[in-house]
Amino acid sequence: MEINKIESKEQLDQLAKEFRYIITDIMCRAGGGHIGGSLSLVEIIISLYFRILNLKPDNPRWEDRDRFILSKGHAGPTLYTALAYKGFFEKDVLLTLNANGTKLPSHVDQVITPGVDQSAGSLGQGLSCANGIALANRLQKRTNNVFCIVGDGESQEGQIWEAAMFAAHHKLDNLVVITDYNKMQIDAEVENIVSLEPLVDKWRAFGWEVFEMNGHDWDEIYDTVNQAIAVKDKPSMIVAHTVKAKGNECYENRIECHFISIPDEDERKRVIGGVCADGDGEPFHFNWTEGKDE
Amino acid sequence: MKLHEKELRAVYTDTIIELMTENSNVVCLEADLGKSSGTVPRVREAFPERFFDVGVAEANMMSISAGLANEGMVPFCATFTPFATRRAYDQITISIAYAENPVKIVGTAPGVTTAKNGATHMCFQDLAIMRAMPNMRVYCPADVYELRSMLRYMAASKKPEYMQLIREVQSPIFDESYEFDPYQARVVAEGSDVTLVTTGLTTQLALEAVKSLKQENIHAEHIHYPSVKPFDVETLLDSVKKTNAVVTAENQNVIGGLGGAVCEVLAENYPAKVKRLGVQDRFGEVGDVPYLTETLGFSAAEIARACREMKKAK
Numbered sequence: 001m002e003i004n005k006i007e008s009k010e011q012l013d014q015l016a017k018e019f020r021y022i023i024t025d026i027m028c029r030a031g032g033g034h035i036g037g038s039l040s041l042v043e044i045i046i047s048l049y050f051r052i053l054n055l056k057p058d059n060p061r062w063e064d065r066d067r068f069i070l071s072k073g074h075a076g077p078t079l080y081t082a083l084a085y086k087g088f089f090e091k092d093v094l095l096t097l098n099a100n101g102t103k104l105p106s107h108v109d110q111v112i113t114p115g116v117d118q119s120a121g122s123l124g125q126g127l128s129c130a131n132g133i134a135l136a137n138r139l140q141k142r143t144n145n146v147f148c149i150v151g152d153g154e155s156q157e158g159q160i161w162e163a164a165m166f167a168a169h170h171k172l173d174n175l176v177v178i179t180d181y182n183k184m185q186i187d188a189e190v191e192n193i194v195s196l197e198p199l200v201d202k203w204r205a206f207g208w209e210v211f212e213m214n215g216h217d218w219d220e221i222y223d224t225v226n227q228a229i230a231v232k233d234k235p236s237m238i239v240a241h242t243v244k245a246k247g248n249e250c251y252e253n254r255i256e257c258h259f260i261s262i263p264d265e266d267e268r269k270r271v272i273g274g275v276c277a278d279g280d281g282e283p284f285h286f287n288w289t290e291g292k293d294e
Numbered sequence: 295m296k297l298h299e300k301e302l303r304a305v306y307t308d309t310i311i312e313l314m315t316e317n318s319n320v321v322c323l324e325a326d327l328g329k330s331s332g333t334v335p336r337v338r339e340a341f342p343e344r345f346f347d348v349g350v351a352e353a354n355m356m357s358i359s360a361g362l363a364n365e366g367m368v369p370f371c372a373t374f375t376p377f378a379t380r381r382a383y384d385q386i387t388i389s390i391a392y393a394e395n396p397v398k399i400v401g402t403a404p405g406v407t408t409a410k411n412g413a414t415h416m417c418f419q420d421l422a423i424m425r426a427m428p429n430m431r432v433y434c435p436a437d438v439y440e441l442r443s444m445l446r447y448m449a450a451s452k453k454p455e456y457m458q459l460i461r462e463v464q465s466p467i468f469d470e471s472y473e474f475d476p477y478q479a480r481v482v483a484e485g486s487d488v489t490l491v492t493t494g495l496t497t498q499l500a501l502e503a504v505k506s507l508k509q510e511n512i513h514a515e516h517i518h519y520p521s522v523k524p525f526d527v528e529t530l531l532d533s534v535k536k537t538n539a540v541v542t543a544e545n546q547n548v549i550g551g552l553g554g555a556v557c558e559v560l561a562e563n564y565p566a567k568v569k570r571l572g573v574q575d576r577f578g579e580v581g582d583v584p585y586l587t588e589t590l591g592f593s594a595a596e597i598a599r600a601c602r603e604m605k606k607a608k
Contacts, residue, residue, distance in 0.1 A: 110364070111394050118364060119393035122384055125357045129389055132361020132369075139321075139344065140365070159385070162354035170346075 006050040012218050015050065015085070016042050020247040020275045021286040022094060023077045027260070028268040030098040033106065034074040035271075036244040036257035037151060040182040040215070041078045044240060047221040048147060049082040052229075057087035060114045066144045067133050069118040071126025072151035072180060073107035079116070080104050088115035092289050124157025126150065127177065131167050134175040134235075145229055148177045153185030156194050161206070167235040168207030175235040176228045177208075180215065182244035186258045203237040215240030250274035298438050298466035303332030303402070305438045306459055309445045310370055314341050320449060321362055323348060323371035325355045330461065331372040331402050356382040359397040360389035368398065368449055374408065375401035375458060376417035379424055390454050391429040397455075398448045404434070404458040405545035406578065406586035407495060416578030421493075422550025424456045425523045431476060432523040433457040434494030437467045440520055443474040458494050465498060467518070476521035479529040485513030487605045489533040489540045493519045493552050496543040496571075496592060503597035514541075514601050525555050527563065534566050539604045543571040543592045567607070569600045 006012055019042045027033030048068060049055075056062040070079050077097060084091045089103075096102040103112045107121030118133070120126040130148035137144055150160060167175055181199065183190050190196055203210045209231045213224040221240075228236035243253050250271050251257035262268050276285065297305065310333060314320045321344045328334030328347055338345045348355040352373055359369040372378065378401035379386070390397045401420055408415045424432045431453055435441040441459070448455050467482060482497065483504045492500045497518040504516050515533045519526065534540055540560065542553035553570030560566050571592040578586065587593040 109393075111392075118361070119388065122388040125353075125360075125385055125389045128354045128357030128385075129361035129364065131354075132358035132363075133365055134361075135346070135358070136362045136365030136367045139367070159353045159357070162348075162351040163357075166348060166351070166354055166358065 004050075009218055012046060015046055016247070018286050019046065019078065019081050022081050024248055024272055024275045025286065026077060026094050026097040028262045028271055029095065032259065032261040033077060033097070034258060035248065035251055035260050036184065037072060037180065037182065038075045038078045039245045039247055040180055040242040041075050041149065042246065043216045043218065044149070044178060044180070044221055045078050045082050047218065047225065049086055051222055052225055053147070054144065055086065057115070060088060064142055064144055067117045067130070067137070067146040069120065069126045069130040069133065069146070069148040070108050071120050071130070071148055072123065072154050073120030073126065075149070076104065076106060076108045079108060080113070083113070083115040086115070095288065123151065123154040124159035127160055127163040128166070130175060130177070131163050131172060134167070134172045135170065138172070138174060144174070146175045148175065150177060150179055152179060152181045152183065152190050152196060155179060155196055155199070164203065164206040164208065171233045172235045173232050176225065176238070177235065178238045178240050180242055181239050182242040184244045184255055184258070188255060200239055203239070207234065208237045209234045211236065211238045213238055213240050215242035216246060248274040299463065300438060301332070301461060301463050302438055302441055302459060303330070303461040305441055306400070306445065307332035307336050309442050310337055311340050313445065313449045314344060317368065317449065319366060320344070320368045320370070321346065323355055323359055323369055325352045325373045325377065326350045327373050327402070330374070331400065331459070332461070333372065352377045352382045353385045356385035356397070356399070357389040360393060360395040363390070363395040363397045364393070368396070370398040370400060372400035372402055372459070374415055374417075375404045375420045376415055378402070379417065379420040379456070383423060386430070387427055391427050394429060395454065396452045399456045400459050401456065402459045403461055404494060406583050406590065407460050407462065407545070409582055409586070410580050412580035413578045418547040418573045418578065419550070420456070420458070421522055421544065421546050421552060422554065425550065425555065429454055430523070431455045431521065433476065433521050435520055436494055436497035436518055437464050439466065439468040439470065439472040440474060443472050444520065447474045447476070460495055465501065467497065467501070474520060476524050477526055479526040480518045480520065481515065481529065481533070482518050483514065483516040485515040486536050487513045487539070488515070488601045489530070489537045490514040490516045490597070490601055491519065491530065491540065491542045491552065491556050492516065493522055493544060495545040496597070499587065499592065499594045500543060500597055502594040503601065506594070506598050507601055510602070512602060512605055519552060522552055522555055525559065527559050530556060530559055531564055534560060534564055538566050539608055540566055540568040541571065541597065541600045541604055542568060543597050545592070546572050547575055548572040549575060567604070569604055571596060571600055
């Protein structure tokens with residue numbers, strides 16, 4: 001089933017709940033995964049795919065589509081879930097995450113996954129690729145936009161700042177970049193590894209129009225991204241304040257959430273339990289296609 | 295002026311301008327070495343909207359080129375060989391080769407031809423490391439006719455490709471009728487005493503070696519490989535079945551490049567004795583090309599000597 005635009009907050013909340021369950025579930029089935037940086041992006045990716053991006057799921061390489069580059073390629077499971085709900089492939093394909101021969105690898109791959117615009121995984125490269133894509137789209141006189149998400153840890157890569165200078169120099173105003181600023185990286189808090197601060201000032205000094213938003217608030221995301229789209233003669237950076245592993249109470253905002261291993265059934269149950277509790281304590285389960293639900 | 299009287303970088307620039315004129319998807323990128331590649335000022339002035347100098351930022355250039363290629367553009371991006379390969383190796387691997395984005399990478403001033411720039415700029419490993427990358431093709435043209443045809447091939451191929459570009463004038467080996475085919479090595483001289491395998495600069499050096507050997511009644515079969523990958527296996531095997539003796543010469547470390555490719559093919563198909571000439575696993579130094587080829591052991595005289603010894607040992 002293909003879902004196009006969603007406006008009601010109830011529907012968006014429901015979708016976010018399903019996404020968090022699915023992302024956790026498919027990682028658990030795969031024996032582990034990058035849960036922290038996937039769950040921190042749920043509201044942002046849902047907002048892009050169901051409120052903002054202009055796409056044709058039956059024609060993934062449609063020339064006039066908006067482009068999306070997930071430079072922090074390890075958040076693939078969140079993008080895959082959006083692509084499945086959007087209709088690029090069946091939802092049950094999500095169950096093959098990281099399985100032998102899968103089309104859904106841990107880090108995004110443009111060659112094998114319908115709807116993935118740019119392969120990424122080796123951090124720091126996707127923003128430069130997005131520059132090239134935005135430049136090409138401008139040369140081709142397209143009216144689309146190019147969106148890119150970078151990680152906060154990823155922003156320690158020098159190439160991010162090479163790309164920052166290039167995009168501003170070339171006034172790539174068809175480019176909107178979001179930093180998933182969940183304040184944590186693998187080894188510790190970003191602040192305690194190599195600080196990015198003052199991050200907003202840095203991007204501004206590099207010649208970008210800079211916004212900040214709560215990366216879990218539907219209205220703020222929608223309004224800020226639309227303001228960024230409207231910017232002329234500059235690329236836009238949105239520093240999104242997010243919570244790593246948001247919505248899974250086993251891992252939310254904990255350093256060990258970057259990559260989790262699920263060694264056995266007990267741990268799987270525990271981690272799935274982390275997303276099952278609703279706000280009011282009601283248990284939640286996503287039903288895979290009939291007969292496949294556990 | 296005949297084409298072969300021109301510097302190769304001038305022919306690179308001429309051909310890029312032709313391609314950009316014919317195809318509005320062709321774009322040219324530089325990383326502050328456009329004057330060295332030849333594209334500054336001519337390409338910059340002819341096509342300001344499709345010429346991008348990214349500044350001293352080779353990693354960025356490779357990933358930007360990947361994005362351009364992803365959108366159907368045909369990016370030719372050039373810089374000195376060390377910066378076009380080892381400096382941006384992961385960007386080339388992931389943004390370009392793994393993602394199958396058909397970028398055309400041009401490494402200028404290969405090996406000893408960077409001469410007075412010295413060891414830091416003298417890359418002896420680009421053939422080996424680029425050859426080891428899946429989806430990547432690796433070319434070394436030996437004269438202007440081959441260069442021009444190769445660039446036209448690359449603009450149409452839809453594959454990630456790496457090409458070495460010697461900047462200076464080189465002797466003509468081929469002519470106007472030459473058509474590059476990566477699956478076809480070129481027999482430059484026929485012979486039955488020893489098979490001499492070269493590419494790029496060493497194809498030029500071997501011309502003199504083959505001539506002097508002929509005077510001693512030693513007939514080397516000289517094969518030029520414009521493409522080190524893909525590698526034309528048949529032409530090599532046909533020759534070695536005749537000669538049973540092989541000398542390779544390259545403007546590179548002897549580990550992993552052309553000599554490596556030849557040894558891999560022969561070991562699996564037709565074991566024969568091989569002498570690999572090239573840089574013997576050391577870094578370069580400042581000097582001119584004759585000094586460096588002699589010091590490093592792959593001058594015309596060294597090539598002739600190796601062929602002579604190989605024949606004697608048969």
